[in-house]
Amino acid sequence: MIGHVTALQGYLLLAAVLFAIGLAGALTRRNAILVLIGIELMLNAANLNLIAFWRYGPHPEALTGMMFAIFSIAVAAAEAAVGLGLVIHIYRFTQTTDLGQMNRMKG
Amino acid sequence: MIKNADQIFVLLQHWVMSFFPHALQSLVGVLLSVVSIICVFPALFAISVLLERKGLGRMQNRLGPNRVGPLGILQPVADGLKSLTKEDIVPTSADAVVHFLAPVFLVVIVFMGYAVLPMGRNMTLVNLDAGLLFFFAMGASTELSVFMAGWSSRNKYSLLGAMRAVAQMISYEIPMLLASLVVVMMTGSMNLGRIVDVQNQYTWGLPHWYIFTPWGFAAFLLYATATTAESNRSPFDLPEGESELVAGYFTEYSGFKFALFFLGEYVGMLSVSGLGATLFLGGWSAPLAILNWVPSWIWFFGKVMLSICVFIWLRGTLPRLRQDQLMNFAWKFVLPLSLLNLIVAGLWRFMGEGLTRWVVCSAILLVAYVVMARVGMRKERFGPRSYRYAE
Amino acid sequence: MQETISIAPNVGSSAIAQLLWLIPASPVLASGVIALLKQPKRKTAATLAIGSLGFSLVLALVAFAHVLSGWMHGVSVRETVNFTWIRVGTTNVDLGWVLDPLSVVMLVMVCFVGLLIFIYSTGYMSHDENFTRFFCFLSLFAGAMLGVVIANSLLLLFMCWELVGLTSYLLIGFWYQKPSAAAAAKKAFLTTRVGDIFFLLGMVWLASGTGTLLFYNNGGGSMEAGALATLLGQHAAWGLTAAGAIGLLIFSGAAGKSGQFPLHVWLPDAMEGPTPVSALIHAATMVAAGVYLVARVYPLMAAGALVGGSTTALTVITWVGAFTAVFAALIAVAQDDIKRILAYSTVSQLGYMMAGLGMGGVAVGMFHLITHAFFKALLFLGAGSVIHGCHDEQNIRKMGGLKSDMLVTTVTYTCGMLALCGVPIFAGFWSKDGILEAGSHWSVSKGPVALLIFGAVLTAFYMTRQVAYVFSGHWRGHKPAHESPAVMTIPLAILAAFALGLGLFGTPAWPWFQGFLNGRAVPVEFHALLETNVLAVSGVSIGVVALGILLAWVLYIGKSPKPEQPDVLEKAAPLPWTWLRNRLYVDEIYGATFIAFYAWWARVADWLDRRVWGGAVSGVAIVFRGWAQVNRQLDTNVVDGTFDKGCEELSTGGGLLSRMQNGQVQGYLRWLALAVVVLAAILIWSSRA
């Protein structure tokens, strides 16, 4: 099955796998930080997609894919920083990073 | 003749490659240069260790190592043998895998940094277009190995040491980047070879090195301070502060892994000074037009050894900084100055030739330096000591 | 929408034409003011009424002079003042008044006779406590009558006509305490109302046919050639043209008001009212209104008639008139009440006028109307003073020998009687002679003339019988009679003078009245009297009158039989006498037919109303109550039930949903991912090649 897959599809599949793994982690892990890690993975999978499409896209010279990737890397970094800051803050109040107990926001 | 001497290594490489079939030739070429780097720089490491111990001794009015070999020249060989034969102790509670990986990861990353440095005329392993970015990417990864080392040994002191080292390295990474950014801005490319070529021109016999420009000189100073901190050397060697933290993040290491850390540190220092040379001192270009006949790589290695001597000199003279002083110095003095330097470089670029831009730029920098030093640093100096006890 | 009355005076209408409306207006205004007065204000009421009628008389005389001068110059004056009363949609309803010989003659007659009767009634009603109310009704009546006379629009005429009907009801029922008076008033009002319905039908038909109700409107009026031509074009039923049919309908209205054959029953009963009322209304004016109406509408009826010929409408009028004349005269012969005899005599004379109109045209009829107005008013007022004198005794068999006590009344009364019978030189002779002469020329048939001649005999007979009973012989009452005061006898004297002199204006030798009415110049020619035809007719009439008087003289004069003794004629022919005494059972016939039918129909309507409609309504009510019941059931268990259950479902659903919001971040993420998967699947699946 893998045989006749084109190069681009290879990368897309790899990105899909990474995305799925990230999502699985985010959904199953109890530790908030690991959920954040899962999210980081998902973002990276997206970046891979962007670069893959840029590389095999019709107008590589337009650099759109690459630009997007770079900007998304920057944004992901900012997001990670704020996310982790929040987790640390929650930890300071509730002495736990277990998502199960962080349900004060329930409806 | 001179040309042959200059290109001696390149010719050697091509000569060896000629023995192999065409397909393999590029691979063989790369392998050859990699092997040569891996041999040359540890040799330099040995020399610099010796130089440091002899130099420090001299600075402290003592002889330094003179037992092994004539004038102690073989001392590094003895150290090397010692570390190889010493027993490699791994603490039981340590995290074995990470413990083992930390030094390996460190050395590998540091050596990869050399791929882009132009040792001589067309003697760069990989002439990357974004060479500088590659170098800094490698520089950024070393912090992780430091942390791995500190954390895996499950030792509170080593962990503290690692935390301090990482914090320090992160804090000084930004000024280092910004200082080098100025050079990139002026040359318009991140390709180190291109940067050296731009500096390799001469007017009235004097080279166009960037250090001879106001913003260049300021950038070089900032770069120097940042890199000394980056490689945990001399005034900023708090992580290995023997008196409090025993040996910092590599206390639990012994034997060859300890040697590796040592090697990693010195090779890091060499690579950083090599970059400093290429960015500000014109890489392999001769100081004077007339000295051009001397092979380019000699100039490169000469400048590197010169900066090593400065490192050693700094280590011998300056007292160790306190952690908060170190951080404040980074965030409140070096970083603003480097940002200002960027602006001044911009100004320099758009003011036409002639003396005016020399005067204006240097004036701005001097005024900023004096103001920052006087205002920024005063209240930090002798405030009352405040103690916070660990919980 | 503010109604605007736009006076559209005709070009050249003279000042008096403009002011013509004041004549009816002043009596009406007077009656308004009197109505506001309190009862004891007798003097002011009387002066107001008489003053206002006097003013109208003066104006009427001025108008008469104006028309006369116009006539003298050979111009037949006809000035109309029309104005738009109201605007209904796009059509304008116009009213207006007209000044022409016909109306001005009537104006003068009504005002003059009215004034005399007003003066007379101040004496007659002096000891009545509702004096002011009486005068208020009288002046209201006078105003209405004058309105009828000057009206140029059939609608205005109809309005005043109704007002006259109302006032006659009020005046007949003046002594409403007497049940018979109230019943008589009601009877009068209802029977005239029957006539008025046909009048209304005719009016509506005329309006739709010609588009306007104005008589004369510079060529546009309904009586002018254009409108008549259109009406002639339309054919109504039984071979009548539209003009003829409308004419007959209007004539039936007139018959109602003037007491012609089928609708005459109310007139004798109307004697319940005070005598001046009878005199004013049932002798001179109101009954004359019907004749005046036919005269005014004469062009309509005569439309299409060949020269000298007659239309079916006119023949009908003539026959009705002639028959009524004889019929009433017969009944009058057998009456005992002094006023009832005069009432029937009026009915008979009106029959004469109608026949005159039918055969001879407007001038003949009108001349007899004017003369009759004067001497009939004289007779009624005379009867009034007799009753007053005999302390309200009305039965002639209880009177007698009054010529010694009430000399003036006797003299004036006999003048009136002679004029009525048609003794030569008196007014009656000329006017009746004119009618007979016209009748003799009548081309259609000689029947009506024969009837009229026989009627003349009867008239002469019953009048002399009455005079004989009342004045000759000896006093049979229990209290001696006394002469009426001057205020009553003077009007009698004046009227007597007129009864004498008025005939001269219409004699064949100098037919001034006919000429005046028809707008012809009239030279004086005595030889006209000697024309064979005229001579023959006057000879016949003189003979007839002499025959009647001789008969009555022989039977009754000087005999004054006992009240309880049967009348001479009764002994001679008991059966016909009782028929005639009971007024030929006309009332009873009506009672049996119409009244019975009406009562039956009322019962049917009541039954229908209670059973049929009532049943339907209660049925519907039942249905609705049942429906309401069903509705309540439906509402309580079906609607509420479902609604409550629905709410429960909703809240449980809500509960489920809220459980999903349990604060678990990963739970949300799971749902999110699931949604993404579903969406992506749909997207891909739908967009596959």
Added chain:
Amino acid sequence: MTIVFYLIAAITIAGALAAMLLKSTVHCALALTIAFAGLAVQFLELDAQFAGFAQILVYIGAVAILVVFAILLTRGSEAPKGGVFSKSWPAGLAIAAMVFAVLGWAVLSSTSVLPNETAKPTVSVLEIGNALMGRYVLPLEIIAVLLTSALIGAVIVAKHEKGSAK
């Protein structure tokens, strides 16, 4: 499909799986760095040098360190009391599998749509600089503002209150 791609893909997937499955959170963080490095090499494979080095610099240099710091600050490194995975992990796993199935299906079923091989684009840093300063200057400014605010935000959120106990 070059052998290098397979090799690197394997390493990245291994790193990612380890990051998600390992018990010790620090090990997860380190596995994460391996995955990042693998990705960086993939970027280089796709001739996006700048993106690759940026990936290394940002993710391995900064984010990994940040994660590790966060773990230490919240004492994540000690053994967690309850289980590592949340109670309803099968549901999460199933959903992740479904997502992968959908994505895979999308990729595989769209063979006709995707563009075919193209020549290797040579991208110089100069071009990237021009692009950044030219067409993408607005996003660049916005990213600058975003990063500054994130910086300040993170500091405010995470710093000790002055008077608070710890």
